[in-house]
Amino acid sequence: MSEAVKVVDDVAFEDLLANPYPVFKRVRDLGPVVKVEAANIMMVTRFDDVMAIERDPETFSSVNPQSLLNTVIGPNLMRKDGEDHARERAAIDPSLRPGVVKRCWADPMRAICDDVISQIEHKGEAELFEELAAPIAARALADILGFDGVDWRTMALWSQSLIDGSGNYSHNPEIARKAKEAASGVESAVDRMLSHHRDDPNPSMLSSMLQADPAQTVEQIYANIKVAIGGGLNETRDSILTLILGLLQNPDQFARVLAEPSLWGQAFEEAVRWISPIGMYPRRLTRDTEISGTLVRKGEQVGLCVGAANHDDRRFNDPEKFDLFREKKSHLAFGAGSHFCAGTWVSRALVSQIAVPMVFERLRNLRLRDPRLVRIRGWVFRGPTHMPVVWDA
Amino acid sequence: MPKIKFLLADGAELTVEAQNGRTLMETALENSVPGIIAECNGSAACATCHVVLPEEIMSALGPISEHENDMLDFAEASRESGSRLSCQIKVSDAMDNVSVRVPAA
Numbered sequence: 001m002s003e004a005v006k007v008v009d010d011v012a013f014e015d016l017l018a019n020p021y022p023v024f025k026r027v028r029d030l031g032p033v034v035k036v037e038a039a040n041i042m043m044v045t046r047f048d049d050v051m052a053i054e055r056d057p058e059t060f061s062s063v064n065p066q067s068l069l070n071t072v073i074g075p076n077l078m079r080k081d082g083e084d085h086a087r088e089r090a091a092i093d094p095s096l097r098p099g100v101v102k103r104c105w106a107d108p109m110r111a112i113c114d115d116v117i118s119q120i121e122h123k124g125e126a127e128l129f130e131e132l133a134a135p136i137a138a139r140a141l142a143d144i145l146g147f148d149g150v151d152w153r154t155m156a157l158w159s160q161s162l163i164d165g166s167g168n169y170s171h172n173p174e175i176a177r178k179a180k181e182a183a184s185g186v187e188s189a190v191d192r193m194l195s196h197h198r199d200d201p202n203p204s205m206l207s208s209m210l211q212a213d214p215a216q217t218v219e220q221i222y223a224n225i226k227v228a229i230g231g232g233l234n235e236t237r238d239s240i241l242t243l244i245l246g247l248l249q250n251p252d253q254f255a256r257v258l259a260e261p262s263l264w265g266q267a268f269e270e271a272v273r274w275i276s277p278i279g280m281y282p283r284r285l286t287r288d289t290e291i292s293g294t295l296v297r298k299g300e301q302v303g304l305c306v307g308a309a310n311h312d313d314r315r316f317n318d319p320e321k322f323d324l325f326r327e328k329k330s331h332l333a334f335g336a337g338s339h340f341c342a343g344t345w346v347s348r349a350l351v352s353q354i355a356v357p358m359v360f361e362r363l364r365n366l367r368l369r370d371p372r373l374v375r376i377r378g379w380v381f382r383g384p385t386h387m388p389v390v391w392d393a
Numbered sequence: 394m395p396k397i398k399f400l401l402a403d404g405a406e407l408t409v410e411a412q413n414g415r416t417l418m419e420t421a422l423e424n425s426v427p428g429i430i431a432e433c434n435g436s437a438a439c440a441t442c443h444v445v446l447p448e449e450i451m452s453a454l455g456p457i458s459e460h461e462n463d464m465l466d467f468a469e470a471s472r473e474s475g476s477r478l479s480c481q482i483k484v485s486d487a488m489d490n491v492s493v494r495v496p497a498a
């Protein structure tokens with residue numbers, strides 16, 4: 001006999017935003033699939049279940065033409081499967097592969113980090129979200145997309161507006177208007193830059209899509225550039241701050257990383273496991289099926305809570321602790337399956353090899369101004385939103 | 394059905410029956426071969442299904458794509474001359490009795 005989906009109706013939406021992990025734990029222990037009323041979604045929270053779902057895209061589809069994401073940004077690769085997805089993915093991968101990141105993007109990303117840090121270095125204090133992580137993430141992304149000359153605040157505004165629009169389930173007209181404005185802003189920027197990237201092929205994502213075989217249509221380019229803007233800025237920004245926070249709060253681990261720089265990669269993976277920048281993404285059922293014994297019906301949507309899976313104590317000991325020396329196991333912060341994050345290698349290089357090591361090298365004796373001032377927020381997207389620090393200038 | 398021998402990182406060996414047309418990565422997952430994680434489930438995006446094949450089979454497998462070639466340089470265990478991503482290799486009779494090494498990460 002299969003079980004029915006259990007329901008949690010005494011959690012407030014604000015509880016999730018403030019700290020989803022206690023909710024995740026409760027839901028994980030309650031059952032494999034649990035409807036959380038406040039979020040209006042059926043959550044899958046156990047590591048093994050999420051992994052199994054990602055290995056069965058025919059049952060758990062990403063295709064969802066009616067989704068808000070498609071309405072806001074147009075039909076895009078995140079909401080396609082099979083060959084349609086593979087073709088669009090292949091059109092962007094040439095600019096995001098690890099070797100290309102190393103050969104083409106490492107130097108410009110280093111220059112961006114150097115510039116951003118140079119602007120604050122002399123001050124001895126800063127709020128790292130606004131003055132460091134956001135500009136680094138936005139400027140690096142603009143370079144990789146081929147959006148030369150678009151300033152970082154515009155990138156950040158577009159990104160946030162597209163994200164808010166994709167999550168605008170209450171149909172707030174102001175959010176919808178801003179999302180529309182961002183979408184047309186991105187489209188005009190693409191229009192302005194198309195001929196440059198066509199005439200002068202280069203490793204940027206825009207150029208890569210133009211060189212692809214079959215060539216991508218302008219609609220595909222608009223949509224997938226918007227996916228990258230909505231999905232490639234916050235996560236890098238948030239993981240820069242999370243990695244800095246994890247190390248500042250754990251001086252013993254920090255000392256070992258400084259002594260042994262090859263540990264930076266491991267520290268980054270632990271940071272995104274610890275506070276995963278993307279906490280949840282959806283899949284839609286193409287047939288009735290059981291998830292570890294719980295029946296879910298065709299047409300329904302489940303939220304794969306990778307933030308919860310990354311804290312599953314069936315897999316990770318003391319999951320709420322930042323411990324870069326924990327037993328080595330793969331995590332789900334970059335998702336899994338065919339939609340496995342296309343920007344994984346960019347983020348690994350930017351955050352763990354360039355930005356954060358440079359921060360600690362240049363901002364001597366960096367420390368939190370006051371641990372009580374640090375704010376961390378969100379559940380679908382989560383990260384530090386406010387992090388004042390001081391250093392010896 | 395070809396038989397494939399996985400040489401594991403800890404020195405153990407695991408011989409499994411494989412099905413023609415499945416990928417080597419799928420064969421490894423279906424038989425719970427340790428060390429083959431395959432996060433991206435066969436999209437050549439994660440480099441966590443790295444294996445090392447004997448020289449003699451490499452030529453029978455055809456050329457490595459540019460994408461796989463790039464990924465292999467960044468797999469956790471260092472690349473060797475017989476390195477491939479197991480998700481990009483289809484099992485065939487030519488692979489009968491082949492030894493596939495899972496390199497230590």
Ligand code: HEM
Binds near residue numbers: 144239339342
């Ligand atoms: C620490 C940083 C990052 C994290 C944690 C992250 C996380 C994720 C996750 C969980 C997904 C899967 C979503 C789903 O399956 O619905 C995803 C997809 C994606 N990410 Fe990232 N991301 C990061 C950085 C980036 C960057 C820098 C870029 C662009 C340069 C990027 C581009 C994409 C794209 C294009 C997809 C869609 C892939 C597809 O559908 O095939 N990401 N990311």
